[in-house]
Amino acid sequence: MSFEQNISKTLTELIEIHSPTGYHQEVMAYIRKELDESGISYKETVKGAILATIKGESEEGRLFSAHVDTLGAMVKSIKGKGSLEFMLLGGYMYNTLESENCWIRTSQGKLISGTVQTNKPSVHIDGGDARSLERKQQTMEVIIDEKVHSVDDVKALGISVGDFIFIEPKLRILPNGFIKSRYLDDKASVSILLEAMKTLKKEKLHKTLHFFISNYEEVGHGAKAALPENLTEFIAVDMGAPGNDQNSSEYKVNICAKDSSGPYDYEMRRSLEMLCEEENIPYATDIYPFYGSDASAALGAGYDIRTALIGPGVFASHGYERTHMESMKATFDLIVSYAKK
Structure with a gap:
């Protein structure tokens, strides 16, 4: 199947599983099944999050996160x-x-x-x-x-x-690439990470990759604990937020320079931007004044790591949301390209 077909299937299955923050048993069972079928090793944290790992040549770790809990x-x-x-x-x-x-x-x-x-x-x-x-x-x-x-x-x-x-989420995936639903924040990103893991499992990697599927992001403590050892980089994959006076886009991967927790690591942000330019991945850099991520939660917990925030553009966040398949693909391409660096 094509990328679009795979993402549509996974996203539909994820959206159909109810997972408001605090109620995650069923959706985490789905994540475990997907990882088992893909042959990707993982462990479950005490709080019920999932940490999957793909070994690289180096023990130095790079982590991507997305959250499966919703409003x-x-x-x-x-x-x-x-x-x-x-x-x-x-x-x-x-x-x-x-x-x-x-x-x-x-x-x-x-x-x-x-x-x-x-x-x-x-x-x-x-x-x-x-x-x-x-x-x-x-x-x-x-x-x-x-x-x-x-x-x-x-x-x-x-x-x-x-x-x-x-x-009720009211998911609609339209033939022209638009996707409308509640809970694209952040099940759109979870579906992208699952697809990225399947692709990266086949690659020879320099750094060890970790994928943290968080279940308490919406209440602020999703990634405050249980991160792996030897971790130096944390990239939260969460929604970009197009809207009034914003630079974000529903058709690009969005890279956050700053949110309410402060600026993200400048060198990481520039590396992501330059990689997009080198590989012709459409992107937009933006600032979100009323936003926090699992990466900023990890910093608040005292982890000594560099952090970044990227994701597909999700219009009308925390309402009846909308994105586009082009934004999903651009986010996937950036994750895969950066993970292989």
Whole structure:
């Protein structure tokens, strides 16, 4: 199969597995299966992340990371009328959730259908308030698609406080290369890394390569522990963020010069940029003022490493996101080229 076919297949399978931060068992089982079938060695950390390794001639290590945890929600309380108050997992914007289908996962593993609504969802009843209502935790709720009218009715379904809520991703892969879905942050990058590992396994490598599949990035501590010894370089593969006044692109690999944690290693950044220029890989360098990565988390934990951040351009981050296959391919090409240096 072509790169586009492989990526489409892997991304579809990843998106279909619910993995809000804190709920990672099923998606990590998928990652382990992919690595087993590819003959790539790995270990699982105590927190449940996966560290895969491809040995090179040197013990000196270079690590690529991507995170498989996504945004989500959790049941905060059961309301008297039988709807659910919820709290966010990660940095959703409430307005992007309105009218979305969802599933409540009970502790017994049952999935119950629901819809995210405001508590004033009808213009025929609530008039202008339905339009002007501020979208926030206190005004949003999940309406359960069952005949429930009380707290006891909801509890009888097996729903309780602390249950995870999965928001429908709505994946669309279009013939012209556009990809639309929730959770392209960062499952787009995970699918790229899995493809890169399969390619690099066949290469004679100078440096040992590590691939860290993180499961707590969205809450800031994904790569704060369990990194391998002899590591000198950490390259986070996460979304670039096109938008107003930004230089990033949905059609290039994006290289971050600085985010909210500070500047990334200048020499690494220049090496990545020059490699793109030498190999005609389309790229854009950018700064993200409201952004942090697993690489910056590792620095915050005290690791003495050089760091960089690259990734496909993902428009409307933390909402209904969009990227393009050209950006996915450019990111893949840069990872493979840099890994062989």
